Amino acid sequence: MNTFEKHILITGGAGFIGSHVVRLFVNNYPQYKIINLDLLTYAGNLANISDIETKSNYAFVKCDIRDKVALAKVFEEYAISDVIHLAAESHVDRSISGPLDFITTNIVGTANLLDVARTTWKADNHIFYHVSTDEVYGSLGTEGFFTETTAYDPRSPYSASKASSDHIVRAYGHTYKMNIKLSNCSNNYGSHQFPEKLIPLMINNIKEGKPLPVYGTGVNVRDWLWVNDHARAIDTIFHKGKINETYNVGGWNELTNIKLVHLLCEIMDDRLGREKGTSAKQITFVQDRAGHDMRYAIDATKIKDDLGWEPSIQFEEGLNRTVDWYLANDTWVKEITSGNYQDYYKKHYG
Numbered sequence: 001m002n003t004f005e006k007h008i009l010i011t012g013g014a015g016f017i018g019s020h021v022v023r024l025f026v027n028n029y030p031q032y033k034i035i036n037l038d039l040l041t042y043a044g045n046l047a048n049i050s051d052i053e054t055k056s057n058y059a060f061v062k063c064d065i066r067d068k069v070a071l072a073k074v075f076e077e078y079a080i081s082d083v084i085h086l087a088a089e090s091h092v093d094r095s096i097s098g099p100l101d102f103i104t105t106n107i108v109g110t111a112n113l114l115d116v117a118r119t120t121w122k123a124d125n126h127i128f129y130h131v132s133t134d135e136v137y138g139s140l141g142t143e144g145f146f147t148e149t150t151a152y153d154p155r156s157p158y159s160a161s162k163a164s165s166d167h168i169v170r171a172y173g174h175t176y177k178m179n180i181k182l183s184n185c186s187n188n189y190g191s192h193q194f195p196e197k198l199i200p201l202m203i204n205n206i207k208e209g210k211p212l213p214v215y216g217t218g219v220n221v222r223d224w225l226w227v228n229d230h231a232r233a234i235d236t237i238f239h240k241g242k243i244n245e246t247y248n249v250g251g252w253n254e255l256t257n258i259k260l261v262h263l264l265c266e267i268m269d270d271r272l273g274r275e276k277g278t279s280a281k282q283i284t285f286v287q288d289r290a291g292h293d294m295r296y297a298i299d300a301t302k303i304k305d306d307l308g309w310e311p312s313i314q315f316e317e318g319l320n321r322t323v324d325w326y327l328a329n330d331t332w333v334k335e336i337t338s339g340n341y342q343d344y345y346k347k348h349y350g
Contacts, residue, residue, distance in 0.1 A: 004031060004032055004033040004057065005031045005032060006032045006033070006081045006082055007032075007033045007035060007078050007079050007080050007081045007082075008025065008032055008034055008035065008081065008082045008083070008084060009035045009074070009075075009078070009080045009082070009083045009084070010022050010025065010034060010035070010037070010083075010086065011037045011038070011065060011084070011086055011087035011113065012037075012038055012044070012085075012086035012087030012088060013034075013038055013049065013060075013086070014038035014040060014044040014045055014048055014049060014060075015038065015043050015044050015045075015048070015086070015087075015194075016043065016048075016188065016190075016192055016193040016197075016227065017086055017131070017188055017227055017230060017231070018036075018038070018086040018087070019048035019049045019192055020190070020192070020228060021084065021086065021231045021235075022034060022036050022049055022052070022058075023049060023051070023052055023231075024231045024232070024235055025235070026052045026055050026057060026058045027052065027055075028235070029057075030057055031057075032057060033058075034057060034058050034059070035059050035060075035078045036049065036059070036060045036061070037061045037062075037063050037065070037074060037087070038060070038061075038062065038087065039062065039063065039064045039065070039087070040062055042194070043090075043194040043196075045192075045336060046060070047335070061074055064109075065087050065105065065109030065110070065112055065113055066104055066105060066108055066109050066112065067112075068112040068115065068116060071112055071113060071116045072116050075120045076120070080117075080120070081121075081125075081126055082126055082127045082128070083113060083117060083127070083129065084129045084131065085110065085113055085128070085129065085130045085131060086131045087105070087109065088105060088106050088162065089101050089102045089105045089106055089158070089161070090133075090158065094158075095156055095157035095158035095161070096156060096157060096289065096290055096291075099157035099161075102157050102161040103157070105161075106158075106161035106162055106164070107161050107164045107165055107168070110130070110168055110169065111165075111168050114168065114169065114172045114178070115172075117178070118172060118178060121178075124177070124179065125179075126179060127179050127180075127181060127238065127243075128169065128172075128173075128178055128179065128180045128181070129181040129182070129183075129234070129237065129238050129241075130165065130166065130169040130180065130181070130182045130183075131182075131183055131185070131234060132162050132165070132182060132183065132184045132185075133159065133162050133184055134146050134184050134185060134186050134223070134248070134250070134298050135154065135155075135158065135162065135293070135296065136152050136154050136159050136162050136163040136166060137150045137151075137152060137153060138152070138153030138154060138155055138159075138293065139155060139293035139294050139296070140294070140295040140296065140297055141294070141295065142295070144297070145297045145298060146184070146248060146297060146298050147248065147299045147301075147302070148184075148246045148247065148302055152166075152167075155291050155293055156291055156293075166184075169182060170182070170244075173243075174244075179243045179244075180243070180244060181237055181238070181241050181242075181243065181244075181245060181246075181247075182245075182246040182247070183233065183234065183237055183241075183246065183247045184246065184247075184248050184249070184298075185225055185230055185250070185298070186222070186224065186225045186250040186251060186296060186297075186298045187222045187224050187296070188224075188225050188226075188227045188230055189224050189225070189226065189318065190226055190227030190228060190318065190322055190325075191227070191322065191325040191326075191329075192332075193227070194336065195333065195336065195337055198257065198260070198261075199264065199319075199322060200322075200326060200333075201213075202261055202264045202265075203268065203322075203327075204326070204333055204337065206264065206265065206268040206279045207268070207272070207327070209282070210282065211282055211283075211284040212261055212279075212282045212283045213284055213285075213286045214257060214258060214261055214283060214284065214285050214286065215257070215285075215286060215288045215289055215292060216285065216288035216292065217285060218257045218258025218259075218261065219256050219257070219258065220256065220257050220292060220293070220294055220295065221254055221255065221256050221257075221294065221295040221296065221297070222254070222255065222257065222260075222295075222296050223250050223251055223253055223254050223296055223297050223298050224251050224253040224260075225249060225250055225251035225298075225311070226251060226311060226312070226313055226315075229251065229311045229313070230249055232309065233247070233249045233303060233309050236303070236308070237303070237307065240307050241306075241307060242306075247302055247303040247306075247307070248299060248300055248302065248303065249298065249300060249303060249309075250297070250298025250299070251300075251311050251315065252300065252311060253311075253315040254295075255315075261283060262283075263316070263319060264279075264319070264323070265277075265279035265280040265282075265283070266279075267319065267320060268323065271323060271327060
């Protein structure tokens with residue numbers, strides 16, 4: 001029988017960011033048992049982690065974090081020692097059209113996890129690490145950056161639900177003396193991302209010759225973080241971060257949405273052997289979404305100075321790698337874009 005130093009529950013581990021985190025921990029820490037808990041909703045896909053499913057230090061559990069009784073059984077069965085919490089409803093557009101799913105999953109689900117951990121753990125050597133978003137800070141003007149001390153000002157049901165969960169995690173840490181850690185990240189990009197998000201959506205639509213829907217005039221600014229770098233940051237914070245501390249994780253890559261789309265068009269023209277400027281003709285400006293934040297920008301100085309983490313690659317290199325992955329994994333894209341996603345896409349983009 002294997003004896004493991006830790007039994008780490010990673011929630012949302014079949015999703016985009018979670019699958020990269022699970023893979024990193026399973027492959028790099030054979031002394032840990034990694035329990036991947038995911039409900040497998042539209043964005044959760046076991047194909048994302050098929051390469052590690054037979055590893056002896058890995059187990060998958062299908063479970064809804066809104067079900068506290070089921071969570072308690074998982075904690076008991078697997079003797080959970082630590083939690084890395086990534087499970088969340090995460091798409092702003094979906095939160096606008098259906099906010100209650102975000103309230104119940106992101107707020108109630110997080111509270112359930114915390115309460116089960118609180119009542120299960122009897123010692124003080126456990127870690128509850130909550131992964132959140134920069135959107136909790138609201139919207140920036142043309143200057144300045146989000147820091148760990150920026151006041152919260154969420155503007156959408158999604159960001160409000162994540163802000164609420166952040167506060168609940170800190171409250172449990174303070175009230176019950178739990179060892180909590182938090183991080184807030186900027187927009188992630190890379191392989192295995194569900195194609196409702198901007199970059200995979202554009203790659204797929206360019207390839208299929210479909211319109212490239214850009215909200216408003218495309219001037220909204222986002223900071224982009226390579227998902228593998230984010231997984232490394234989570235690893236670093238889990239192992240080296242201080243208890244009760246928050247770390248902002250960003251890529252130092254600010255771009256307007258329209259500039260990003262033009263970059264993707266240029267890369268795709270090259271990959272598909274098209275004349276330069278061909279894909280850009282597919283750009284279509286659509287009505288801006290409600291409450292669209294103008295600019296996000298993360299100051300990632302603290303995690304660099306305190307823990308030694310920083311992004312490993314430049315944005316254009318990461319973008320090229322991302323395009324190449326989606327073009328090389330056409331079957332994965334076709335399977336995940338069937339069914340539910342098609343209905344969603346038609347509703348939002350026509």
